[in-house]
Amino acid sequence: MQTTEAIIFDLGGVLIDWNPSYLFDNLFDDKEKKKHFFENICTPQWNEEQDGGRSLKEGTELLVDLHPEWKEYIEAFYGRWEEMLGGPIHETVDIFRDLKQSGKYRLYALTNWSGELFPIALERYDFLHWFDGRVVSGDEKMRKPFPEFYQLTLNRFDLKPERTLFIDDNLRNVKAAEDLGIQAVRFESPAQLRKDLEARGLI
Incomplete structure (x- = not known):
């Protein structure tokens, strides 16, 4: 052995x-909207850039500039991050x-x-x-x-x-x-x- x-x-x-759904299930009342958000906006790949050292501020501002209509949800990702901890x-x-x-x-x-x-x-x-x-x-x-x-x-x-x-x-x-x-x-x-x-x- x-x-x-x-x-x-x-x-x-x-x-x-740790699961973003703990927060976002309360923010989205539409499952398809939530699915779109995680597949196209706050993606795992985007989150990994912050894990790799990019600042939360830079990562958030980058997405808000690209998707201003999702601003509230994008800012919640790190602004209310503790609510993702189970x-x-x-x-x-x-x-x-x-x-x-x-x-x-x-x-x-x-x-x-x-x-x-x-x-x-x-x-x-x-x-x-x-x-x-x-x-x-x-x-x-x-x-x-x-x-x-x-x-x-x-x-x-x-x-x-x-x-x-x-x-x-x-x-x-x-x-x-x-x-x-x-x-x-x-x-x-x-x-x-x-x-x-x-x-x-x-x-």
């Missing part, structure tokens, strides 16, 4: 429930706690997250302080799935890819880690993650 010395967690969708994914936090208390592994976070918004999460979620180190895309001006972001993390914490396990809910990000020789698990549910970790002999 492969030796694992370090485990890297993604945050959003794995340890923290809280901890408690069962995954329990797994994280078990790994931490075992004392067997170094534990890290690698997240695509705006550097302007991450301090809110740090204040809100105590378990973010359990990590041995955190790498936040907005602070580093790079993001998943680009290989240099993973390599930065490996180098910073002196991690060997073949002895490091990466957990992420995004298959694109999982494959990017595997391409660098990092062990990886795609997160689908806390129960599935626990089963995968047990099969690897990690918990």
